[in-house]
Amino acid sequence: MKRSKRYVANLEKIEKNRAYTPEEAVKLVKETSNAKFEGTVEIAMNLNLDTKKSDQQLRGAVVLPNGTGKEKKILVLAKGEQAKEAKEAGADFVGDMDLIQKIEQENWFDYDVIIATPEMMPSLGKIGKLLGPKGLMPNPKTGTVTTDTAKAVEETKKGKVNYRTDSFGNVHGVIGKANFDDNKLVENLKAFVEAIMKVKPSAVKGAYVKNISISSTMGPSVKLDLNSFDK
Numbered sequence: 531m532k533r534s535k536r537y538v539a540n541l542e543k544i545e546k547n548r549a550y551t552p553e554e555a556v557k558l559v560k561e562t563s564n565a566k567f568e569g570t571v572e573i574a575m576n577l578n579l580d581t582k583k584s585d586q587q588l589r590g591a592v593v594l595p596n597g598t599g600k601e602k603k604i605l606v607l608a609k610g611e612q613a614k615e616a617k618e619a620g621a622d623f624v625g626d627m628d629l630i631q632k633i634e635q636e637n638w639f640d641y642d643v644i645i646a647t648p649e650m651m652p653s654l655g656k657i658g659k660l661l662g663p664k665g666l667m668p669n670p671k672t673g674t675v676t677t678d679t680a681k682a683v684e685e686t687k688k689g690k691v692n693y694r695t696d697s698f699g700n701v702h703g704v705i706g707k708a709n710f711d712d713n714k715l716v717e718n719l720k721a722f723v724e725a726i727m728k729v730k731p732s733a734v735k736g737a738y739v740k741n742i743s744i745s746s747t748m749g750p751s752v753k754l755d756l757n758s759f760d761k
Contacts, residue, residue: 549755555744556715562749563708569747570599571706571715573722576741578734579699585731588695591672592703592725596714597689599707604686605629605641607650612679616645619683626650633657639664645674645682691722699740701726708746719744723759 543562550558556571563569579586605623606616607630617624623641625632630650632638634657644661646654646668654661654668661667668674672692676682691703705718723742730738742759745751 544750544752549753551755551758552716552719553712555752555754556712556719558752559744559746559749560708560712560715562752563746569708569749570704571708571710571744571746573703573705573719573742573744574751575701575723575726575739577695577699577701577726578736578738578740579695579731581695581697581699583733585733586695588693588701588726588729588731589669589671590725590729591685591690591692592722593685594689594691594705594718595721596706596710596718598691598704599710600704602642602686603640604683605644606679606683607644607646607654608679609647609649612647612677616679616683619680620687621645621679621683627653630654630657633660639666643674643686644668645676645679645686647677647679648675651675689718693722693726705744720759727759 544558559571577588579588581587603622604620606613606621607626608616608624609626613624613626623629629638630653637660644654644666651668658667670676673682673685673690691705693701693703695701703722705722706715710718727738739756742754742756743751744754
C-alpha cells in the first residue's frame with residue numbers, strides 16, 4: 531500500500547523496535563495523527579487465547595473514566611417503571627412494541643445503542659436478523675440487557691465501550707479523541723487494559739497479553755511496554 535508523505539514522516543518519529551510507556555505512546559499518537567479531521571484514538575490488544583473454546587471468547591464492556599468524546603443516541607425498550615427511569619436518565623428514545631415494530635417496518639436505525647429489559651428480548655429476537663449485522667443486538671455481557679435501565683443509560687452516556695475478541699484473539703476499542711488531554715487519554719487507556727486483564731480466562735497458560743498498541747485514525751500504531759501495566 532502506498533502511503534502519503536505525511537504518513538511516512540510520522541512513521542519515522544516512531545522507533546521500530548521500541549515499546550513505549552502509556553504516557554510516551556499517547557504523546558506520539560497525538561503527534562502522528564494523520565487525519566485532517568479530529569480523529570479517534572484506538573487500542574488493539576493481542577491476547578493469548580484459543581477462541582475456538584467458548585470460555586476463551588471474551589465479550590463485555592468498560593466505562594472509560596473520561597468518555598469517548600462521542601455522544602451516543604440511546605434507544606431503551608422497556609415498560610412501566612423501567613421505561614420511566616430510562617427517560618429520567620436521559621435516553622433519547624423509550625418505548626416497547628411500538629418501537630420494535632418501527633424498526634421492523636421502517637428500517638429505523640436513528641440510534642447507536644439499544645438497551646432492553648429481559649422481558650423485551652423475545653420480541654426483539656424476532657428482528658435479530660436486522661439488528662445483528664449492525665452490532666445493535668442487546669447482550670447481558672455488555673450490560674445492554676438489564677432491569678436497571680437508568681444505570682445502563684448513565685454508563686452509556688459516560689462513555690461505555692464494548693469489546694469482543696475476534697478469531698485471532700484480538701480486542702479493539704476506542705479510548706478517546708486525538709484532541710483529548712494527554713492525562714485523560716492515559717487514564718482511559720489504563721482503564722481499558724485493566725478491564726481486559728480482569729477477565730483473563732482461568733484456562734490461559736503462560737503470558738495472557740502478547741501485544742498492546744494504540745493509534746489514531748489513519749495514523750501509525752505505537753507499541754506499548756507491557757511492563758507499564760499491573761499484571
